[in-house]
Amino acid sequence: xxxxxxxxxxxxxxxxxxxxxxxxxxxxxxxxxxxxxxxxxxxxxxxxxxxxxxxxxxxxxxxxxxxxxxxxxxxxxxxxxxxxxxxxxxxxxxxxxxxxxxxxxxxxxxxxxxxxxxxxxxxxxxxxxxxxxxxxxxxxxxxxxxxxxxxxxxxxxxxxxxxxxxxxxxxxxxxxxxxxxxxxxxxxxxxxxxxxxxxxxxxxxxxxxxxxxxxxxxxxxxxxxxxxxxxxxxxxxxxxxxxxxxxxxxxxxxxxxxxxxxxxxxxxxxxxxxxxxxxxxxxxxxxxxxxxxxxxxxxxxxxxxxxxxxxxxxxxxxxxxxx
Ligand SMILES: [Zn+2]
Numbered sequence: 001x002x003x004x005x006x007x008x009x010x011x012x013x014x015x016x017x018x019x020x021x022x023x024x025x026x027x028x029x030x031x032x033x034x035x036x037x038x039x040x041x042x043x044x045x046x047x048x049x050x051x052x053x054x055x056x057x058x059x060x061x062x063x064x065x066x067x068x069x070x071x072x073x074x075x076x077x078x079x080x081x082x083x084x085x086x087x088x089x090x091x092x093x094x095x096x097x098x099x100x101x102x103x104x105x106x107x108x109x110x111x112x113x114x115x116x117x118x119x120x121x122x123x124x125x126x127x128x129x130x131x132x133x134x135x136x137x138x139x140x141x142x143x144x145x146x147x148x149x150x151x152x153x154x155x156x157x158x159x160x161x162x163x164x165x166x167x168x169x170x171x172x173x174x175x176x177x178x179x180x181x182x183x184x185x186x187x188x189x190x191x192x193x194x195x196x197x198x199x200x201x202x203x204x205x206x207x208x209x210x211x212x213x214x215x216x217x218x219x220x221x222x223x224x225x226x227x228x229x230x231x232x233x234x235x236x237x238x239x240x241x242x243x244x245x246x247x248x249x250x251x252x253x254x255x256x257x258x259x260x261x262x263x264x265x266x267x268x269x270x271x272x273x274x275x276x277x278x279x280x281x282x283x284x285x286x287x288x289x290x291x292x293x294x295x296x297x298x299x300x301x302x303x304x305x306x307x308x309x310x311x312x313x314x315x316x317x318x319x320x321x322x323x
Contacts, residue, residue, distance in 0.1 A: 006046035009036035010219045011173050011229075017045065023207040025214035026056065026264060026277075033212070040225035042197050048215035053171075056216050059130055075271050082246040083110045089241075090160055091117035093189050093319060098159030099123060101183070103148060103176070104166035108135030115140055123158070125151060148179060155182050163192040165247075165315075168217040177233050184322045190235060193317035195251075196242070198222040200307050201314040205255040210265060211247075211314055223311060226318075235320035242313035249300035251314040253293045267293070 008015050017034040020042065024030045029052075034045035048056065087110055090100065096118030102111050105124030115122045123142045126132040132145045144151040161180050170176050180190055195211035196202065197220035202209050211217065221229075227237050250268075258264045261281070269277040270286040278286060307313045 006049065007034075008047075009034075009039060009041050010043050010047055010171065011041040011221075012036060012039040014038035017043075019045075021206045023212055023214050024264065027052070027215075028263075029215070031214060033207070039229060041219045041221055043219035044212075044214055044217070047218060052215055057127075057129070079246065080109065084113050086110055086164065087113035087117060090114060090162060090191055091120065093191065094120070094159045096120065099157060100160045100162065101125070101153070101158045102162045102164070103180075104163060104169070105135055105141075105143070106131045108138035108141050108143065110162075110164070111141055112138045123153070148176065153183055156185050157183050158188055159185055160189045160191060162190075164317075165193055165195075167192050168194045168220060171218065173219065177230075181234055181322060186322060188322045189238070190320045190322070191317065192320075193315060195220060196223075196312070196314055196316045198312065199314045200312045201248070201252055201255060205258070208255050208258040208264070209314075210251045210254040210258070210268065213265070223316070230318075230320055234323055236323045238319040238321050240311070240319075241317040242308035242311055242315075243305055244313065244315050244317075245301055245304070248304040248307070248314040249297050250293070252300050252303070253296065257289060 005015065007017070009017065014036050016037040018037060020033040020035055022030055023033050023044065025044075025048075032045045033042055035042045091114060094100065097120060099121045100111070100114060101123040102108075103125050105111055105126050108124055108126075111122040111124050114120055121142070122138075122140060123144070124135055124138075125144045125146075125148050126135055128145055132143070135141060135143050136145075144153075161184055163176075167173060167176070184190065195213075195217065202211065202220075223240075230237065254265060254268050257267055263277075263280075266278055266281055267286060267289050270281075270283075271290070304313055
């Protein structure tokens, strides 16, 4: 299953690439962001090996065992609000009825909200770990823990399939798209969100940009190449949403912060409660950074609103229809 050449494009396996800029990952290893000259994916080069991925997704990534969430109190409440908004959007797309599969469903809370929106049967997949253990507690959730390709679902099964900030983590993205296509009903919808590599944030901060999240984020697509490849797979673009108070203002702040620290994503890991990662930094200074973030966030929200007009926000949520 795992590719042999770690410099090959993770999407189309082409070896012809252009180097864009260096990226130092969370373990201090320097890689490059390369652009595939065939499918135009921008990807981490070399790609992390299996051992590095296991290390990147250890239990600290999913939050502590005892705690019921990945983030601390106030932040978790804000995330909960945005999850509900996402559930509202997806419920509306399927007209409040049908089967919905969320791939990489995390703790399952998005699906829990969705099931309250009408006659909606909820399905989720997640890899083994703390998130999956939390998702098991969601009533009425049909949960598959493990590889998507081993799941028991038949073709033409779902009215909608969703991937929220999951696609860029996939080792076999093209195989996922093919699986999704065959498992959607005709006219079914695919809703997926991921970082926008053509955003002002990405282009300005380059290797320091939060949403590169190396080595977990394996590849990115600009708008045009992505829509083109989706059309070739049989999907028609319905909507695209750029403005995101949940993702984009923090992305800007953390990217600036990365410029002043030897390690990347310190505030983000602090908010997740990853004490091991932040142990060399003073808790007080990270708490002060958090306060500064809340103070400047109105300005960051405004700048995201402007960026979204030009489709240059840091993240994007696409809705496609199977044709
Ligand atoms: Zn490619």
